[in-house]
Amino acid sequence: MFKVIERLLGDKIATEKISLTGSERFRGKITGSCPENLREECAKACPVGAFQVTADAQGYAVDYKKCLFCGKCVEKAMGSLQHSSDEALPVITEDAAEVTAEVIKQKLGRSLHVRHLDAGSCNACDFEMGAMSNPIYDLHRYGVHVDASPRHADLLMVTGVVTRNLEQALRMSYEAMPEPRLVMACGACAAGGETYGASYAIVGAADKVVPVDIYIPGCPPRPSAMIAGLLAAADMLAERM
Incomplete structure (x- = not known):
């Protein structure tokens, strides 16, 4: 936190270019x-x-x-x-992420609207998601907006393994979204559904309840991987409009 404040006071702008390569200690592919x-x-x-x-x-x-x-x-x-220190996102490259950022402005002509749904997470993915809006990652520079209602959203961003208590909420959120609509399973729980094993309280991965278009691996994923996925989603949405 103190390093961020130091950057803000010293450089005024702390925003960095999104990279899909982590540090030497990062566990990637x-x-x-x-x-x-x-x-x-x-x-x-x-x-x-x-x-x-x-x-x-x-x-x-x-x-x-x-x-x-x-x-x-x-x-x-x-x-x-x-x-390796590379993100496990085989379809998304850094060049693609940069190009897709322009798609939001040029093809959509507006911001990409995202509705987040925690279907039963430990909150690790949610904390990393919150970091996307800080001065380092600066999600808003890409024109991505987080909505409070699925009725205004283009993409449903799901975190956590789907619990039986929230299965209906996930299904209803998806059905409330206008077409064209996308779903992103963010993190190993939502994408793979195996983190907590089999239980009477667990449905599993998000794609067991709703169709998923983009999977973001990780436990939890880095904010940069989430942003790259959102930029790829904007590209997919533009093709469907």
Whole structure:
């Protein structure tokens, strides 16, 4: 917090260019070649079943919608697998994010309106979402506006695994949105639904209740990944209008 205040007082503007590459300690995409004798151990170590053994040349696949980026599979691989510092967003690049920011102004002709729905999160994703509006990430420079009502929203941003108590709220929020409408599952709970396992109180991932257009992996995702997803959503919305 003090660093932000120092930047504001010293530079006046603290806003930074959105980057999909994290620090050296950031756990992003998993890279490397996992030895055949360790693949089953890596799969067993994954608490959400995101690491899967395959029959192709690579020998493994990672379902990033479920992945918690906990590093357990990397530990079992004994140095043959590594976490890169790149976000696990294969469709979205930094160049695309920059281009899509212009789409909001040029194609939509207005701001992108977002309705956030917490379907049962631990609030980690929600805290990171709040950071999008701070002077560092400055979400509003892209023309993205958060609405209080789904009736005014273009995109429904869902966080948390869907609980049975909020299943109806999610469905009703989606039905209240005008066409064309989009849904973003933000974080491992909403995207993969495996974080808390099976329970009488849990429905699961958001796509079990409503159709999902964009998945943002992470536990929780970084604000920059969320913003990149929102910019990609603006591009998708422009194509549907």
